[in-house]
Amino acid sequence: MFGDVDNTDENSVVNVASVPQRSPFRYPGGKTWLIPTVRQWLKQDNKTVQELIEPFAGGGIVSLTAAFEKLAHHITMVEMDEEIAAVWEVILNGKNKWLADKILSYQLTIENVKAELDKPDKELHDIAFCTILKNRIFHGGILAKGSGMIKNGENGKGIASRWYPKTLHDRIRAVDFIKNKIRFINGNAFDILELNLDNDTAYFFIDPPYTIAGKRLYTHYEIDHERLFDLTAQLKGKFMLTYDDTPEIRYFADKHKLSYRTIPMKTTLHYEKNELIISDNFSWWSE
Numbered sequence: 001m002f003g004d005v006d007n008t009d010e011n012s013v014v015n016v017a018s019v020p021q022r023s024p025f026r027y028p029g030g031k032t033w034l035i036p037t038v039r040q041w042l043k044q045d046n047k048t049v050q051e052l053i054e055p056f057a058g059g060g061i062v063s064l065t066a067a068f069e070k071l072a073h074h075i076t077m078v079e080m081d082e083e084i085a086a087v088w089e090v091i092l093n094g095k096n097k098w099l100a101d102k103i104l105s106y107q108l109t110i111e112n113v114k115a116e117l118d119k120p121d122k123e124l125h126d127i128a129f130c131t132i133l134k135n136r137i138f139h140g141g142i143l144a145k146g147s148g149m150i151k152n153g154e155n156g157k158g159i160a161s162r163w164y165p166k167t168l169h170d171r172i173r174a175v176d177f178i179k180n181k182i183r184f185i186n187g188n189a190f191d192i193l194e195l196n197l198d199n200d201t202a203y204f205f206i207d208p209p210y211t212i213a214g215k216r217l218y219t220h221y222e223i224d225h226e227r228l229f230d231l232t233a234q235l236k237g238k239f240m241l242t243y244d245d246t247p248e249i250r251y252f253a254d255k256h257k258l259s260y261r262t263i264p265m266k267t268t269l270h271y272e273k274n275e276l277i278i279s280d281n282f283s284w285w286s287e
Helices: 032-042 061-068 082-093 096-105 110-118 124-137 165-175 189-195 225-234 247-255
Strands: 049-054 072-078 182-185 202-206 238-244 259-266 272-279
Touching: 032 061, 032 202, 032 238, 032 259, 049 061, 061 072, 072 189, 082 096, 082 124, 082 165, 082 182, 096 124, 096 165, 110 124, 189 202, 189 225, 202 225, 225 238, 225 247, 247 259, 247 272
Parallel strands: 049 072, 049 202, 072 182, 202 238
Antiparallel strands: 238 272, 259 272
């Protein structure tokens, strides 16, 4: 039945510290907290998924988890943001070791950061490094225009509050071991979905910019949400679509006869809110 909502008990809120941190990004709107649910979804047929497609890859935690935990044979990550795409291009297809070593050896000072960000004629690997830099030293990891450097940070550490060079180095180098499973496309999510409407062996994890917070968090926040629902409803493969729980999103889901459940999450400000999980079926869902 579409529009069927399950109000999950608040005790089900996931402690993200219990989930392996695979991504080099501090990603606003990231889905680390959802990983236990994603695992259930990917295991619903009791066999390794043939292909996982993530059209809005962002921080890539779902794709990376699927690769490291052998939940999918092949993974396609898609991202249109040029800066974020540069990071994945370099990590998966380019100078993985260079980027990891650059982070490990970098002397983090405000002067060095300004010089790095202002450097003209950046090559792809330079853009990737600057993106990681901004993601780690800007407020909330936000790369969108208007974001700026952390001033005080944790314990007065300022821009060093979220700069963990050894951890970042190790995460980036670890991806080298599973990169043969992942194809990265710097492209448009809608195009990829249209090309794969009849791909009945694929699983689609679809995590678009949300309707409320998108403008503040992302460069490419304006998308046609109703068209995304229309395309999702046409998919022949299995899908999980995640959204903020708003009347508009429930309306789109009901209009396209898509089933959904609510799931609790904790925000970075540590208050709880519900999000919607929209799926082609909920046989895998644990009450």
